[in-house]
Amino acid sequence: KCPSHHESVINTKWEFSPPARTHVNYEVKEDVAVIRMNDPTSKVNTLSVQMQNEMIEVFNEVLANDAVQSAVLISSKPGCFIAGADINMIQACNTSEEVTKLSQEGQKMFARIEKSPKPIVAAINGPCLGGGLEFAIACQYRVATKSKKTVLGTPEVMLGLLPGAGGTQRLPKMVGIPGAFDMMLTGRNIRADKAKKMGLVHQLVDPLGPGLKSPEERTIEYLEEVAIQCAKGIVNKKISLTKEKGMMQKVQDYVMGIEFVRQQIYKTVTAKVMKMSKGLYPAPLKIIESVKAGLEQGPDSGYLAEAQNFGKLAMTSESNALIGLYHGQVACKKNRFGVPERPVKNLAILGAGLMGAGIAQVTVDKGIHTVLKDTTVEGLSRGQQQVYKGLNDKTKKKTITSFERDFTLASLTGQLDYSGFEKADMVIEAVFEDLNIKHRVIKEVEAVIPPHCIFATNTSALPIKDIAAASIRPEKVIGMHYFSPVDKMQLLEIITTDKTSKDTTASAVAVGLKQGKVIIVVGDGPGFYTTRCLAPMLAEAVRLLQEGVDPKKLDALTTGFGFPVGAATLADEVGIDVAAHVAEDLGKAFGSRFGGGNVEVLKTMVEKGFKGRKSGKGCYVYTPGLKSKDVNPDIEDVLEKYKLTPNPSSDSDVQYRLVSRFVNEAVMCLQEGILNGPVEGDIGAVFGLGFPPCLGGPFRFVDTFGANKLVEKMKRYEEVYGNHFTPCQLLLDHAKDSSKRFHK
């Protein structure tokens, strides 16, 4: 068979072309080069070395091609433009100079894009983040789809870094100084319509529905068509790149032109950052520094400052910790137990309290029919109102429409009896923390549910095997420990007993993932992992109060260490009664190691009605509508009664007394096999208990701080306070051998 002429042409073409590109390619449509990105090795596009090299190659070809007047930059992946730079590329560097060089290469590439004589239109569908955004804003024009998946942002700060490829220099010019600071310092995602208002994109395109192709495919095609029109429009001057400035914009530009005003802004922003970060996070300050260098000393200094600061930040322990958390979070969003045999379609929740209703709220909008059962009409309607309010708040913020709210709520059934439980695939009980009640409930439920139904118990401290003791099918019993408020707290701690089947675990993880949770799966035992770590720290906090440390001072020291919430406030949030309950239970289980503070302090507080925020009084007095809070004057009598004579402790000692007990218990959980590994331990501590993210979790903290230094401190405290501070064996092992690390 003779090859046709057409084929032979293609063949000759191939012979002359360089080795086939895998990530970036382009085709010329009339006089527009459509540059398509697609990383074949990943679900998302990242600016990897390969991607960058091929991009430069393609860019050079496009510039050299006389048939091309303009270009469109688009991703062939349906749901992703560029998700960011390749983190591994940064982590592979050993010195800050190497990272600075990476940054400078990026800057150089985007500077060429920015100065391109042929206009380039970025056509954005899906995430356009970090390096992807820096790429897009170097282009001459931006078109984005209004899809919910399309978000723009500079999340580098959350990894302890800064936008290191010109972002700190271009953004302030594009969206104004305040807008740029807001984007870079919060790292938040910006939806397409907001981006248009901010001036970050020029034009919006609606996502399309079913047509002659699948919606995703056709939407990208449509985006490309519109972007090509724009590219042509720029070339033939129908679209002007210099936007007419509105009155407000002119005024704003004028005001920002005054140096004094700019200095005030730097000052205010820096003060705000210091207040929020307690100076524990270097990245925000470096971002301000880089922006300032560019605006005050010109672009050369600005770009240099950006590249150098980027290099410095990449070598900080904070960035290392935050990147570790990022990887951990990704790992904890996967189901390592496989696909469950049957997906949960009907979920029943027992107890419409804060927890129960919160679980309902995060479940009902995921296409799972949810039953919320309580024993009283009052309890039930309070819970239903909570779910409604949660969804209605989203409506007010315009993340969902009122129709979507109503449609979602149609999948929620509130009831007082067990009708319909014969259809339940999973029951989560969130009733009062009392073993007898839990036993009664499990028996009632097992009488009505089908054989495949899973019984999950939401408890913060009762061992699951004790609860499962009342069950006739313990392989279907599992613990699902949610954190309050359920719709805000990302963590879900799943507890398996040695009888829990693998499929039950897989199913619980699948439900949790649907609910949007970051999940750790831990072994059974008193307090599991999270509660068990928190308890000794709270015991130490109580001791400190007994020693006469003011609650406000205690809070300041803990937040100063990096905890988002102070220890005294945390006790109030958790509930003094719950804390007392847990302290007593765990005290019995673990003995004197969990001592320190006197449980009687908490018990007396509960007796007096100081149950924390929910009762209006705890360590503090809470007045509805008032944000500031005063120390509860009545606890002084209680503390006076149980007063301890303090040993001289510096502020730093106070902090390490709290933290070392937390960390030691965490390491012990790993030692005892409660934890599957240090990654889950770090994620659980940070996302569930607010362990300082800049330290990356207890295990990374030991690695960074040094196990030997920690053990040394603990031994010093041990001499004074006794076995509360005895380091566990695993920690001692790490102290002895400095090459031993939890994270490689």
Next chain:
Amino acid sequence: MASMLMNSLRCCPPVNPAWAVQYATRSLSTSVQLHAQVQTKSKKTLAKPGVKNIVLVEGVRTPFLLSGTTYADLMPHDLARAALQGLLHKTSLPKDAVDYIIYGTVIQEVKTSNVAREASLGAGFSDKIPSHTVTMACISSNVAMTTGVGLITAGQCDTIVAGGVEFMSDVPIRHSRKMRKTMLALNRAKTLGQRLSLIGSIRMAHLTPELPAVAEFSTAETMGHSADRLAAAFGVTRLEQDEFALRSHTLAKQAQDAGLLSDVISFKVPGRDTVAKDNGIRPSSMEQLAKLKPAFIKPHGTVTAANSSFLTDGASAVLIMSEEKALAMGYKPKAYLRYSVILTPKTSCCLGDYSSSMVMSLFLLFRPAYGTPKVLARAGLTMDDIDVFEFHEAFAGQIMANLKALDSDWFAQTYMGRKAKVGAPAMEKFNLWGGSLSLGHPFGATGCRLVTTVAHRLLKEGGQYGLVAACAAGGQGHAMVIEAYPQ
């Protein structure tokens, strides 16, 4: 009602089970079962033994006028009254010979919310004839007709007047909710002090009025926006849309000039002239159409004012009877009303995933593509058997998208659960006397116009079967097979 539901269950096409379930639960289709009458002349008749034949005796409409023109000072029931009187006049029907009167309307005038009653009394019908108003967006008068057909089929009535009216020259513009709340509270206030404090609470924001929008309540997307996205999804170009709009206006003009639009009655508007013609027909040139800017999606959209239907005032009315009764009363029926389906969307339950409301709104204007194969299957016909097509033209882009969908195997397989496409209607049979784009589209009245036009075209062109298809907001639609009455 129950039997209708049962019918819809039985009539599910044996396609993939997921679809079948969705249809069973989501769609309420009225299947028209007709009683047998001896039909010998044509081999192809759709009459079935034991099924009552229902006929269209006559259909009329007022001229459809651009809103804000000659009808501007009327009220909706005045227009409906004119259509009813025109029907009475044309048929010489005794005013007490009607069993039931049903009207369709979309934007309701609150003073005459049962516009069917106000119009029929005003038109001189006996006050013993019950009358009610139905609403189902742009297929409201279609529903008025199918409701009537249902009443005849059920043996409750023999003679039905159905119709529709829309009056866009005046729409209810309301005070804001805040203002309404204050005014209602003012009603209940007992003391002067209470009244004064309520009046004092009125702020500027209270005075912003609420305008009715031609938009979906559930998605807040306007119809024009939705049509533009639909056109884009099917790759319908601006040129195709402009060409179709021009075709509609040109054909309408020809039909008007040739006197084919015989359903239009002349109407002496109180205080104004007599109106005898539709005034929205404006054949233009492609160059002029190309000059217009997109009306909804700017700047790259393709739907313009010229390739969309315009806001229209108008009313229509039809006389529907059992064949037996019509013949007994000495009428010569124009057509049989045969199979009819009303569809609701196949809602995808993927909230939060791809924004189901977005997907849903795309289905808004999309019913003809779904309704056509369904009603054909029920009648046992194919596209080729149909001699006359009358599709409602809400937007040129919407019509073109529907035609492309009907002609796509991929679409039929992916979204309709069919093995293959049914094919697009032949353009030489399609909307030959103009359509909603050119004649106008008074939302509530268009359905009766479509059915009457099919009957008239079958008579004129000598065809056997006609098909009506129309879409409506809320993702609903209607399709009906009409058979020529042997002459």
